[in-house]
Amino acid sequence: MRTTEHPDAQHGRGAASAKVPTRFGLASRETDGDWRDYVAGLGVDDAPPVKLRTHVTEEHPKTILSFNSSPDIPFDRSINAYRGCEHGCVYCYARPTHAYHDLSPGLDFETQLFAKPGAAELLRKTLNKRGYKPAPIALGTNTDPYQPIEKRYEITREILEVCLDARHPVTITTKSDRVLRDADILEEMAQANLVAVAISVTTLDAKLSSKLEPRCATPAKRIAALGKLIEHGVPVHCSVSPIIPAITDEFMEGIIEAAAGVGVKSANWIPLRLPHEVAPLFREWLAVHYPDRASKVMRIVQSIRGGKDNDPDFFTRMKPTGVWADMFRARFRIACKRSGVGHGKTAPRFELDCSKFRPPELGGQMRLL
Structure with a gap:
């Protein structure tokens, strides 16, 4: 496979450039040619760009729960402790939100990136409001709650502590084995x-993963994390x-088999989505890494x-059509059947318990009993 270099490509990052979207009328950016000439004058012609560092801005919103009425997703409320995501998945449908x-x-x-260090306290106050009615809170719907900066901020852990105190149900979606750091809380909540x-x-x-999602946990670590969570109940x-x-479609059957091997009983598949700026970013990624099949x-x-x-419409955005979609669907169904993994209507239903809810203690103090 031949790889094409991009003038702004950064090792360890998913996107190949920092193009600013034009749909909001923002000014475009490009690498300063004078700077390139200056570097060449120092005798380091064709030097790579300066390595990008991760910068985190702390923000303090007035609310932390986001509610939605989308008819084709299974939750009506969510929390995103972070904006932006250091995992760098080139295909991430949340990328346009940075615009x-x-x-x-x-x-x-x-x-x-943006972090919300006061998220847990805001959640405490929200759950204490008169008339609040519990329903599962989804974590990881936009950006990953266990991306690398969670190691420093531990905002997701603090949110889980509030939910445990309140006996409030939570669902988590992640690409990181860092979720295992909270296995103690998750085990108690699962009980x-x-x-x-x-x-x-x-x-x-792993090599492909490092191009697609450069700062995610390796696929092997994610599979292992599924098994370890099962051990914690x-x-x-x-x-x-x-x-x-x-x-990636060639790995469909292998992923199902590997997941089944660690005890997973429920799976689904989601087709690539390319909303707004994700489409040109993905095309750019293909030109860099897979020009032969772009x-x-x-x-x-x-x-x-x-x-x-891209198809942005409700329901159809999650249900592709055509011969290729039918083939993926059939392959997935057969793989699940062979491995004994439930999917769709045959998957185990996670009916979380909302009946135990109680307003959490204010001031960050959890109950002793």
């Missing part, structure tokens, strides 16, 4: 039927996502999306 900060959905999304964890696995090839789910035609990949993507790069 609202006048930042690039490309490299800025994975290097210019009360208050938590379920989904881990996404895109490929079994935590209900788990494996999401084979996204399926990228001619890039056109083939996009032809298949468009074939399952009604001839477009």
Whole structure:
């Protein structure tokens, strides 16, 4: 496979550039040519760009729970402890949200991050409001709650501590084995039927993963994390996502078999989604890493999306159509049947318990009993 260099490509980052979206009328950016000339004058011609560092800005919102009425997703409320995600998954559908900060959905999304250190206390106050009615809170719906900066901030852990105190159900979606750091809390919540964890696995090839999702846990670590959570009694789910035609679909059966091998009983698959700026970023990624099959990949993507790069409509955005989609669906169904893994209507239902809810203690003090 031939790799094409991109002038702004950064080792260890998913996106190849920091292009700013034009749909908001923002000014575009490009590498300063004078700087390149200056570097060349120092005798280091063709020197790589300066390594990008991760920068975190702390923000203090007035609310922390986000509510939605989308008819095709299984939750109505969520918490995102972070904006942007250092995992750098090039296919991440949340990238366009960075444009609202006048930042690039490309490299800025994975290097210019925002953290909400007061999230847990805000949640305590929200759950204490008169008339609040509990329903599972989804963590990891936009950006990963266990991305690398969680090691320093531990905001997700603090949120889980509040939910445990309140006996409030939570669902977690992540691509990181860092979720195991909270196994003590998750085990206690699981005993009360208050938590379920989904881990996404895109490929079994660590080298491919390092290009697609450069700062995620390796696929092997994610599979192992599923098994370890099961040992702690935590209900788990494996999401084979996204399926990228001619890039990751070959691993579908292997992922299901590996997940079944550690005891997973529930799985699903999600096709690649390319909303707004994600489409050109993904095309750019293909040109850098897979120029030999870039056109083939996009032809298949468009074939399952009604001839477009993306389908934003409710329901159909999660249900691709066409011959290729039917083939993926059939392969997934057969793989699950062979491995004894439930999917769709045959998957175990995680009906979390909302009946135990009680307003949490204020002031950060958890109950002793």
